[in-house]
Amino acid sequence: MNKFCDYNSCQFNIKQPTIEQRSKLTKVICPVCMASNYCSIRCRDLDWTIYHKGICKKNQPDRAKSCNDTIDSSSTVSVRRKPEEFEIIIIGSKQELGRGSYGSVKLVKDKQNGQLYAMKIMNKRQVFEYCSVENLKREIKIQRKLFHSNICKLYHYFEDKENVYLVLEYAENGSLFHYIKKKTKLPEDEAFIYFFQTCLGIDYLHKNKVIHRDLKPENLLLDNEGNVKICDFGWSAESLTEKRMTFCGTYEYMAPEMLNKQPHDFSLDVWSLGILLYELLHGYAPFRGRNNEELCNKIKSGQPINFSPTLSHEVITLIKGILKYIPSERLTMEQIFDHPWMLKNAAIFNIDIWSFVYKHQFPTRQIPLINFKSTSKPMDIKKKESYARPMSQDYSKFKSQEQQSNYKNFTQNDNIRQDDINKPRISRVSNKNEILLHQHQLQQQQQEQRLGFMDRVFLAFGCLNRDKK
Template identity: 35%
Template sequence: MNIPKCGCKENRPPTAGRSACGCSVNIQKMTTDTFKVPAVPINRPLCTKGTELKEQPISTKNELKKDDKKKTWSLSDFDLGRPLGKGKFGNVYLAREKESHYVVALKVLFKSQILDSEIEHQVRREVEIQCRLRHPNILRMYGYFHDEKRIYLILEYAKHGALYKLLKERGRFDEKTAAIYIRDLTKALVYCHTKKVIHRDIKPENLLIGHNWELKIADFGWSVHSPSSRRMTLCGTLDYLSPEMIEGKPHSYAVDIWSLGVLCYELLVGLPPFDAKDSHQTYRKIRYVIIKYPEYISEKAKDLMGKLLVINPEERLPLVNVLQHQWIVENAPEGVQPPEFNPEQK
């Protein structure tokens, strides 16, 4: 088995038993003074009438004037609230834009840590890609700015946090709930692929839940704009890697289809399908698609996963066909919204 060795210093630590990523990237190390961020249009968030920094529905009826979009952002434009999350390279805070009172999530990254870990290209790519995506199931990036030491990403605020946290609280989801999430994720991936974007790191930790409990793809750090649709870099989270990626073969949009199948299993079972005691066993299970389905999984759900988790990328079920699959049609017909969860309900 040809498994490229991971040389990425960003190599993510395992999350609650989840294996880390693997990525071999070599880029020239730069000083903080030479750190460059991509030049993409910066749009101000929409105006709202809120006056307090609260976790509540945000009105987005009023558009800002065109002249406002020319503004250069700075930290003084925001009131910072409580921390929403902590990562290796910085933190995410609840924030409110002072002029419009629009509530956002402000992701603060430290340039020195990014440069030391040699992932400047990933941050630049994340900003370039996410700023241009517009889909109800993709987390918006409204803009960004930076100072001498930090980069600030202005993101849509997803009130209910990560899907991973919700999944762990509940253990697993019923088939209707899982089907709704898979339906909406599929729609977002179809949109990404039409924009020539491969996400490459679909997993519950990178999927957020918005105010209306809708699913939103976040974290485009491993994403790539790939017009040629053929890539070689080994990246992502081990449990979600496709067979072609672990064998170092060129990969395409089909890696996201594979990850969709892995996610479907994890939502229904509570664990990824190739979970094992060590990475070598996980690699083996992935390479030969060794899956054990619990008895409570329906035949239609198994049929869908079986058509997604296929060794040959060309034989995986196309995303548009996923939306037409009987399991999706019966459990998540168009118009059915995700369920609302109370913390007390398990």
């Protein structure tokens, strides 16, 4: 049987399209070799990245080079597209899906095949002002080579005189952040679903020598079935042969080594996973402050974390094992997957965790999820009544004083306004002035720690001698 599409994994190669489906498809050829035929632009781009690129570039080196986008000549080739080929879709009164530091994200429809995408439009002037071109190149290069069902796919990238455009996979249910705020907090079995899928994506990144460095619910999108899609790789780093020193991320999710300006590695993402799991179960991050300085001091102090009395002992030990102050003491990804809390919840959903850890296919859906559209109803899963224990039974499991101290003062007011908790958090590195101010504050704090009382008094009046300055 002849192939309907030259992309080997195309669904129509297995089942021939109907007459109605054929009428909606647009035949697309490779613009480099002009020989390969595809049923859609999506299949053409997927085949280019996985299979066709090596053959095409080898046979047509000059033409392949000319087809490359000017944004990043060192990264994977992307077939050139134009902004005019995409129609902006307005949903109700919303003209944007979201807004970032460098521009906006809009819902667009490909005029050639009718496929919906999320288009990230970044103003060049703002990109050049707040971050380097290398950051943008790195984001494109990293995301183009990632193929995992829990990572947002980058399909196209191109530019004009004013903007840079990234055409991304559309996740129609928005961010996990807004879902958490809508639900206030999640039960443990539902939190497991989102946490497990995020862990699968992060584990895939780490195995491909990529560290995300800005993991948070705002950067976790949900598709039409409620599956997690990790996005925003603007501050990711790859090929980690040595530890990094870049100050980046979001304060609530920053690890102590980041705030202390110490070298960091993959364990930075592991810390963020612990913060994420806590926020899924409580509705807010474990460390809070009235300002960034107070928040940073709490994270760097290594103070104990308070937990809700309704949580199981297993999930508390998991979060504690992740949120270790010393990076080398944190649980590894393998230890997280093999933790009793993970195994217990995997059994509820009849999931073999390790079969998913070693399976990195795209775009196969990985685990059965709730019907996200019916958020007002309970999860569409078969729960075991043994896990629906009253709060008193959960609390009675904690016999030692150390375990009971987890719950002390949990309901105390930290003088944090609820409005501040519900606001989406921005990556603090998006503003150069804020980075410099933060670094200056850290240096000033370190200096004051070395100075005596009278030296600090003299410093306040500008009278400290030059050596001590």
